[in-house]
Amino acid sequence: MIYIGCYTAASGGNGVGVTAVRREASGEFTKVGELALPSPSWLCRHPSADVLYAALESDEGAVASIDLGGFAVLDIVPTGGSSPCHLAVTHDERFLLCANYGSGSLAVFGLAADGRITGRTDLVVHEGSGPHPDRQEAAHVHMAVPLDTPQGTLVSAVDLGTDEIRSYRLSVVGTLEPAGASAMPPGTGPRxxxxxxxxxxxxxxxxxxxxxxxxxxxxxGVFTPLEVTRATRTPYEDGPNYVAHLEVVGDRLYVSNRGPDCVTEFDLTGEQLTAVADHPCGAFPRHFSLVAGTCHVAAQLDDAIVSFPMGGGPATRYATGSPTCVIPG
Known part of the structure; x- marks a missing residue:
């Protein structure tokens, strides 16, 4: 099973909501279910419970919990901020982290053993700005990454608006304690x-x-920049490159590039990042997932999931409105 999130009319897109598809032996997708939800732009699978979470990217901001057994919405809860864009479950499966891009805040929710959201346990609001006049006028938290450590859970929040990564200690009751801020090069717009x-x-x-x-x-929790590398192998001069998603698989790093419209593959075996290939993947690749040697790309402006084998071979396309996220189930 593969699950697809999208932008709907609520955000200027033409998608419907969360779509469940089955990948056939031929590589083609067959739709098996669809839930109408307003702009579920990011999806996150609970590690053990049969639950999927969807960030509903709107001014009000909400998270939907979806029962995958019956493919039905369990709950919709407010995030405490606007335009939530990323979700992550902590390694102990006790908390759900939510990045509110529009309001520049990070929310924490408690989770029951069955994956149900029990309530919000904390909300921290970032302040600051960066040199980009339109995109960095204020804080914009874009991602929260949990790490299991001997001292407990560490959460690193990536802030596109302030060019920072701010880290927090997550307590056993779900509250956040500041643990340091790391500056990225000005104008980076870390996503x-x-x-x-x-x-x-x-x-x-x-x-x-x-x-x-x-x-x-x-x-x-403290990050020191070592090297800045162009995100594509081939220089791109036809406009801005809005870098989107990152994945590390073995000794490879994969990066999606919106504008150049490719997934770039980097070799990690040397002392420096080395780009080895730009894989064409459809227009505006917002997100991708690598599954069993195949890259599934949410080509937002092509209204399609574009799937291609990383070792080479023909791509397949599945038509779906304004896809933004594609994850295996």
Whole structure:
């Protein structure tokens, strides 16, 4: 099963809501269910419960919980901020983290053992700005990344508006305690953070600068920029490159680029990031998932999920309105 989120008319898109599809042996998708929800732009699967969470990206801001067994909405709860754009479940499965992009805040929700949301436990609001006049006029939290440590859960919030990564200690009751702020190069517009397992390195998507920033995390929750790399192998000069999603798989880093409209593959085996390929993937690739050697891309402006084998071969397309997120079930 694969689940697709999208922008609906509530955000100027033409999607319907959350779509469930089955990938056939041929590689084609067959739709098996659809739930009408306002702009479920990010989806997050509970690690063990049969529950899917959807960030409803609107001015009011809400999270929908979906029962995957019956494919029905369980609850819709307000996030405490506007335009939520990212969700993550902590490793102990006790909390759900929500990045509210519009209001520049980070919300925490308690989770029951069955995955149901029990209530909001904390909300922190960032303040600040950056040099980009339109996109960095205020704080814009774009992602929250949990890390299990011997001292408990550490949460690192990526703030596109302030060019920072702010880290917090998450208490056993779901409250956030500041644990440090790390500055990225001015104008980076950090959107996402992904750690490289087994190392102290991590990578930051620079949405506004069209870059990937390699950072060293030492101590935990503190990130020092080491290198700034163009996010595509081939230079792109036809306009801005709005870097979107990052994934680390083994010794490879994959980055989606909106504008160049490709997923760029980087080799991580050397001392520096080395781009080895730009994989065409449809217009405005907002998000992608790598599953069993196949890359499934949410090509937002093509109204399609574009799937292609990473080792080479023909791509397949599944028509769906304004897709923004595609995850395996």
């Amino acid at each position: 996402q953070l992904v750690r490289r397992p087994g190392t102290d390195l991590a990578y930051v998507a620079g949405e506004l600068a069209g870059t990937v920033v390699t950072v060293r995390e030492s101590p935990l």
